[in-house]
Amino acid sequence: MAELGLNEHHQNEAINYMRFARFKRGLCLKTVDSCFQDLKDSRLVEETFTVDEVTDMLDGLQTVVHSEVESELINTTYTNVLLLRQLFAQAEKWYLKLQTDISELENRELLEQVAEFEKSEFTSSNKKPSADLIKPKLAPINEGGSELLNKAVACLQEENEKLKTRLRTIETQATAALDEKSKLEKSLKDLQMIQGDQKTNVNKDITELENRVAALKCQLEKTLNDSTANQKSLEENLVTTKHDLLKLQDQLSTAEKELEKKFQQTAAYRNMKEILTKKNEQIKDLRRRLSKYEPED
Numbered sequence: 001m002a003e004l005g006l007n008e009h010h011q012n013e014a015i016n017y018m019r020f021a022r023f024k025r026g027l028c029l030k031t032v033d034s035c036f037q038d039l040k041d042s043r044l045v046e047e048t049f050t051v052d053e054v055t056d057m058l059d060g061l062q063t064v065v066h067s068e069v070e071s072e073l074i075n076t077t078y079t080n081v082l083l084l085r086q087l088f089a090q091a092e093k094w095y096l097k098l099q100t101d102i103s104e105l106e107n108r109e110l111l112e113q114v115a116e117f118e119k120s121e122f123t124s125s126n127k128k129p130s131a132d133l134i135k136p137k138l139a140p141i142n143e144g145g146s147e148l149l150n151k152a153v154a155c156l157q158e159e160n161e162k163l164k165t166r167l168r169t170i171e172t173q174a175t176a177a178l179d180e181k182s183k184l185e186k187s188l189k190d191l192q193m194i195q196g197d198q199k200t201n202v203n204k205d206i207t208e209l210e211n212r213v214a215a216l217k218c219q220l221e222k223t224l225n226d227s228t229a230n231q232k233s234l235e236e237n238l239v240t241t242k243h244d245l246l247k248l249q250d251q252l253s254t255a256e257k258e259l260e261k262k263f264q265q266t267a268a269y270r271n272m273k274e275i276l277t278k279k280n281e282q283i284k285d286l287r288r289r290l291s292k293y294e295p296e297d
Helices: 008-043 051-093 102-106 108-122 143-224 228-263 269-291
Strands: none
Touching: 008 051, 008 108, 102 108, 143 228, 143 269, 228 269
């Protein structure tokens, strides 16, 4: 027996449609036959007819047959559209999208296969149709299965919304983290600039202090090189120098305390302390050298 390449259920549905189409085709043929029979009964009452009379009868018959055939073809088209609508509606309930290949409708090999299938199904004598073949219409879709599918879709949609909410939360947190990072970077740059300025000021103070010490040292050496005739003036200068040194010592002590206060949290604190210690030693040495030139009481 010829087959259509479908499962048993779908093949039975195809047989039902072919039975319906055969019935409609038989009605159409009967209508065409009746048109010819009506012409015979109503017009062919004379033994001879003129050409004009024959032409008039044939034109009238053509009009009637054309109208009947056109009406049947239109009805067949609409019927096929309704059948497709049923199939598409069932597919849409399961979120499926069906596609058709119109070019296959004119495939001669497939058309002959359908003709052979129809012949094998409907020309067998006394063939009793099964219960599946006499269904008046397509069975409706199982609502239980549709409900399960709808629940699954709703669950997926709910999960999708949760993921979207979580994504928005993560994006907000990431934005806040980036803002905090930018603030910290700005604060770090400002702190580095402040530390740089402080370091520059300290270096400037040290340089000035070293310059003053060097100037005093030069002045002392010049004084020592003066002649003994200017001893009184030298003694006065030495006294002045002593006061300056005492004042300088006090300034150094104050500066040392300030530096210790400013740099007790910095990496340069120890280095600066060592430098100041060395300078103090130099000043002490200078004082010892100056004490040799002080007048005895």
